[in-house]
Amino acid sequence: MEQEHVVGVDIGGQTAKCGIVNARGEVLAQTILVSNTFSDAQSFVDALASTLKLLISDAGFEGQIRGIGVGAPNGNFYTGEIKDAPNLPWARSKNIPFAKMLSEAMGGLPVALTNDANAAAVGEMTYGAARGLKDFIMITLGTGVGSGIVIGGNVLYGHDGFAGELGHTIAIRGGRTCGCGRQGCLEAYCSAIGVARTAVEWLEQHPDESSLLRLRENVTSKDVYEAAKAGDKAAKEIFDYTGSILGRSFADFIAFSAPEAIVLFGGLARAKEFLYEPIVRSMNESVLPIWKDKVKVLFSSLSESDAAILGASALAWNL
Amino acid sequence: MEQEHVVGVDIGGQTAKCGIVNARGEVLAQTILVSNTFSDAQSFVDALASTLKLLISDAGFEGQIRGIGVGAPNGNFYTGEIKDAPNLPWARSKNIPFAKMLSEAMGGLPVALTNDANAAAVGEMTYGAARGLKDFIMITLGTGVGSGIVIGGNVLYGHDGFAGELGHTIAIRGGRTCGCGRQGCLEAYCSAIGVARTAVEWLEQHPDESSLLRLRENVTSKDVYEAAKAGDKAAKEIFDYTGSILGRSFADFIAFSAPEAIVLFGGLARAKEFLYEPIVRSMNESVLPIWKDKVKVLFSSLSESDAAILGASALAWNL
Numbered sequence A, B: 001m002e003q004e005h006v007v008g009v010d011i012g013g014q015t016a017k018c019g020i021v022n023a024r025g026e027v028l029a030q031t032i033l034v035s036n037t038f039s040d041a042q043s044f045v046d047a048l049a050s051t052l053k054l055l056i057s058d059a060g061f062e063g064q065i066r067g068i069g070v071g072a073p074n075g076n077f078y079t080g081e082i083k084d085a086p087n088l089p090w091a092r093s094k095n096i097p098f099a100k101m102l103s104e105a106m107g108g109l110p111v112a113l114t115n116d117a118n119a120a121a122v123g124e125m126t127y128g129a130a131r132g133l134k135d136f137i138m139i140t141l142g143t144g145v146g147s148g149i150v151i152g153g154n155v156l157y158g159h160d161g162f163a164g165e166l167g168h169t170i171a172i173r174g175g176r177t178c179g180c181g182r183q184g185c186l187e188a189y190c191s192a193i194g195v196a197r198t199a200v201e202w203l204e205q206h207p208d209e210s211s212l213l214r215l216r217e218n219v220t221s222k223d224v225y226e227a228a229k230a231g232d233k234a235a236k237e238i239f240d241y242t243g244s245i246l247g248r249s250f251a252d253f254i255a256f257s258a259p260e261a262i263v264l265f266g267g268l269a270r271a272k273e274f275l276y277e278p279i280v281r282s283m284n285e286s287v288l289p290i291w292k293d294k295v296k297v298l299f300s301s302l303s304e305s306d307a308a309i310l311g312a313s314a315l316a317w318n319l
Helices: A041-058 A098-105 A116-127 A192-205 A221-229 A233-257 A267-286 A304-318 B041-058 B098-105 B116-127 B192-205 B221-229 B233-257 B267-286 B304-318
Strands: A005-011 A015-022 A027-034 A065-071 A111-114 A136-141 A145-151 A261-265 A296-299 B005-011 B015-022 B027-034 B065-071 B111-114 B136-141 B145-151 B261-265 B296-299
Touching: A005 A041, A005 A116, A005 A304, A015 A041, A015 A304, A027 A041, A027 A304, A041 A098, A065 A098, A065 A116, A065 A304, A098 A111, A111 A116, A111 A304, A116 A136, A116 A145, A116 A261, A116 A304, A136 A233, A136 A267, A192 A221, A192 A233, A192 A267, A221 A233, A221 A267, A233 A261, A233 A267, A233 B233, A261 A267, A267 A296, B005 B041, B005 B116, B005 B304, B015 B041, B015 B304, B027 B041, B027 B304, B041 B098, B065 B098, B065 B116, B065 B304, B098 B111, B111 B116, B111 B304, B116 B136, B116 B145, B116 B261, B116 B304, B136 B233, B136 B267, B192 B221, B192 B233, B192 B267, B221 B233, B221 B267, B233 B261, B233 B267, B261 B267, B267 B296
Parallel strands: A005 A065, A065 A111, A136 A261, A261 A296, B005 B065, B065 B111, B136 B261, B261 B296
Antiparallel strands: A005 A015, A015 A027, A136 A145, B005 B015, B015 B027, B136 B145
């Protein structure tokens, strides 16, 4: 039974979610470390190592951990570094040799690192909606828009380890300013923040139309989802717009790697009932005829609380 | 010495270029078959087989040919079929099992088929500017815009064998109608035909400015190139515009596969002196900061008459 388990760590702007996972993809124990209070990398790594050691010993898995898989923004699989992650105060404008630091703090346990969207793709392929698929594109719709591209069963890392930044392909030339400083990125329209921006624009452009969203002071994507559930016309139009932009971009992604499916994951993907139809319609209207009605659009089947941990942990099986 | 040679066939709308190639990438003998007079696939295959047999026997290589590599529009590496190639009268709106048919007509010699841009990528990697590169994108600037994507030393074929149609990603949403029936494709701006269309637009939009191009009745991309060589301001602006559109699209391609280089090939790539600077400038202005000034733009180093044959022939070494 020794070394039959792996640890998954999903590092986000607010928290690091940590869990112990078995070979069947069950999260046996988990915990959360608040991550936005650390300003230097070493103190975050030390706190994370303490948290993981406690989790492992409390759950009775000492000596049974094969390795640790970490998903983090701007994580580089080749180098094990987190490179200039604007949402992590301790990794802003810096290169952090995170895999090496965590391995040392964990007494030499091997650590694999990749970006959070690639981790999600591995998780989805190992345990989720993409099981059995060898060529697919994972799109994560969260605070930002991330992507993990799988080709022939392997994550595409590219020459430098940073391949798959599809949230920063241009959806609308000269469009909205994105968090990256450029204009018109897919992320500026189809992330949670992008949906909220669309809502604000919709309300401004339709001053005479009523909407539940007018009752909110700072509209969030969650408000838009809840309003759509309640039948709000504006909220549905906002998801239509979001879906149609996603579908158009997917048509370009298909021309690149000819995937069997595009898999959606993340908080916004919960709005499947409002996004699926406009995405599929717009994608099939926009794509080259050879791929019309050929590429599946799937939504993650992993339970949301486990998915991030599972995705990261799946990396560790190859250590 | 037996089977130390391969045959390369590059099928275009007008001609099929055929050659015998040795392991050092030297074209030892070549010939051209006019291809646009055939209306059914079997008669074209029969004529091609006769041409190849004659070429092989005339050059004294009977019994020394390992296999045949074919590059053709809409050629599918997985299935060996040419699928609905609008520029080939004998393959229009049809699926032609070309590799099988040619192999049979050649007495069982193995035949590998792929699309012309993938063949060019293999050729460039085996003999040309991409030697030693494992992650690059080949862009062919000819009558159309094609692409061959190489990842980890292998051509990306995707789930169905048709990956790498980057000429049909959208450069300008709602822009010019493309030959594929959609709007705004990169090909509608940056192919030879696209450059000629830009020239016509430029002349219309600048009625008071003089240009050598006004002396032409039907401006071609070759006229634009020659005018630019002669110092014509309009012609240079047309290449600036073409290069800046290519550069913006390259920025999106880089976000997909993070290549080490983008390699340009084809008739228009001869205009390197006018295209290089605007491409590189626009690409670096448009790309995510992590790739700024990192991705090389290379121009094919293969002599144009040999390149198409070499590219196709390179496929046959793995048969």
